[in-house]
Amino acid sequence: MKAIFSLLMVLALVVIATVGAGAAKMQTIFAYCIPGTAFIIFVVGFVCKIISWAKSPVPFRIPTTGGQQQTLDWIPQNKWDNPSTGPQTFIRMALEVLTFRSLFRNTKVVLKHDDGKNPIVAYVSAKWLWLFAILFHYGFFIVIVRHMRLFMQPVPAPIAFLDWSDSILQILTPSIYISDLLILGGLTMLLARRFTDAKVRYISLVNDYFPLFLILGIALSGVYMRYVAKVDIMSIKDVVMGLVTFNYKVPAGVDVSFFVHLFLVSTLLVYFPFSKLMHMGGVFLSPTRNMPNDTRMVHYENVWNNPAIKPHSYEAYEDEFREPMFEAGLPLEKTPEDAA
Ligand code: HEM
Incomplete structure (x- = not known):
């Protein structure tokens, strides 16, 4: 039901835009007023949320750690999972943000059987979520960076190069972007995971x-615009440049x-700052990740x-309550006697 409701909401948005900008000819509203x-x-919304998180008290050092913390010289420290200095924590954060390292350790609960055929609960590695997430996020990121060619004139060389290398497969005309396959593949698999895994389906919300x-x-x-309708990209670029240069035509x-x-x-x-998608900014402010584990070195x-x-x-406390505590055993x- 929650999935159907979400799908219907997105379809309703498609109908609103089709009728509004198509039949009702409210193109200026849909091209400039609403996006602006x-x-x-x-x-x-994004800035306010980040400020409110940045102002939240973090009274304790609470990094989530894995592996050996810094201790005696001859015991090797796990510097990336249990960092004790700023630079080590920076590397940990970079690995988390760029490679989703903690998600790589994702596990799931399964029921196995021991030799006597008794059921036992076991935790096994579940890397699929990591793979789907990586495909989707990198696909999304490349698409966004490539889109910058619509907002800039002339197109900067790095973006033109990204555009060229992303379409290097040279399949179809216009050539298919690898990032389109990544984003669509990743999204489809993330959705399929929510539909097919009963435990995930149970906890999934409209959000x-x-x-x-x-x-x-x-x-x-x-994808429809590029490969099916084959839209006139020059007139669209005029609209987009109008957005950036405040020339609304x-x-x-x-x-x-x-x-x-x-x-x-x-x-x-509009939805982004009020949703779970804010993990994009929040990950940098997560005290369980951005703090070194140095509680044994610093007071x-x-x-x-x-x-x-x-x-x-x-x-x-004991001085205050010694007698009654002693009497209560x-x-x-x-x-x-010792204290006397
Ligand atoms: C969340 C942001 C966005 C996402 C995820 C997204 C995604 C996509 C995808 C997957 C395509 C297919 C072809 C390609 O990858 O280039 C595409 C095409 C396109 N998008 Fe977006 N888009 C976004 C924002 C925008 C914005 C803000 C504009 C313009 C103001 C825009 C204008 C276009 C145009 C004109 C095309 C057709 C490109 C072509 O024919 O080569 N998109 N978009």
């Missing part, structure tokens, strides 16, 4: 299906699929401690 407003909501369908809608409408002959594509992108921009004072609340050590560090 969506972009402002995205930037302001999980909707972004997948929405991004799939964006990618499919883009829609030339005749722009295919309606462009407005559908742009409307879905605008929806994504931390919680800067948010209320000075009015005085610390109460166990020693002082509780273990003590110092008996009343």
Whole structure:
């Protein structure tokens, strides 16, 4: 039901843009007003969210670690999983962001049987999620960088080179982009995982299906524009340059699929800061990842401690309650006799 509801919402967005920019001829609204407003909501929403996270107190060092922490010289430290310095933590973060290293260790619970055929719960490696996620994210990233050719005149050489190498397969006319296959393949498999794995399906919400369908809608409408409708890219570039140069004029002959594509992108921009997609910015602020594990080397004072609340050590606590604790038979560090 949640998946169908999300799909219907995306289809409704497609209908709104088709009718609005096609039959109702509200092209200026769909080309400039809606994307412009969506972009402002995205930037302001993104920045506010990051500021609110950056201001949240992190009173303790709470890195999630794996492997050996720094200790005696002759015991090798696992520097990337259990970093103790800033540079080591930087490498850990870079590996996390660029290669999704923690997802590579993803496990799933399965029921196995021992020699006596008794069922036992086991955790086995599940690398598929990592693979689907990598395909999708890198596909998405390359598509976005390549799109910059629509916003710039002349097109910078690195973007032109990326465009050339991405279409190096030279299949079909216009040539298929490898990143289109990556993004569509990754999205399809991420969706299929939610449909086929009963445990994942059980915990999936509209907030999980909707972004997948929405991004799939964006990618499919883009693919439709390029390979099926074979839209006039020069007139579209005029529209896009108008967005960037504040010259709002829609030339005749722009295919309606462009407005559908742009409307879905605008929806994504508005939805982004309020959704789980904010992990894109949040990962950098995650205290379980961005802190070195140096609690045995450095003493931390919680800067948010209320000075009015005085610390109460166990020693002082025992001094206060030694007699009743002794009478109740509780273990003590110092008996009343020792303390006397
Ligand atoms: C989340 C952002 C976006 C995603 C994921 C996306 C995705 C795609 C994909 C997968 C294609 C197929 C061909 C290709 O890969 O180039 C495409 C084509 C296209 N997109 Fe986007 N797009 C996005 C944003 C935009 C924006 C903001 C614009 C313009 C303002 C735009 C304009 C176009 C155009 C004109 C094409 C056809 C390109 C051609 O014929 O070569 N897209 N898009």
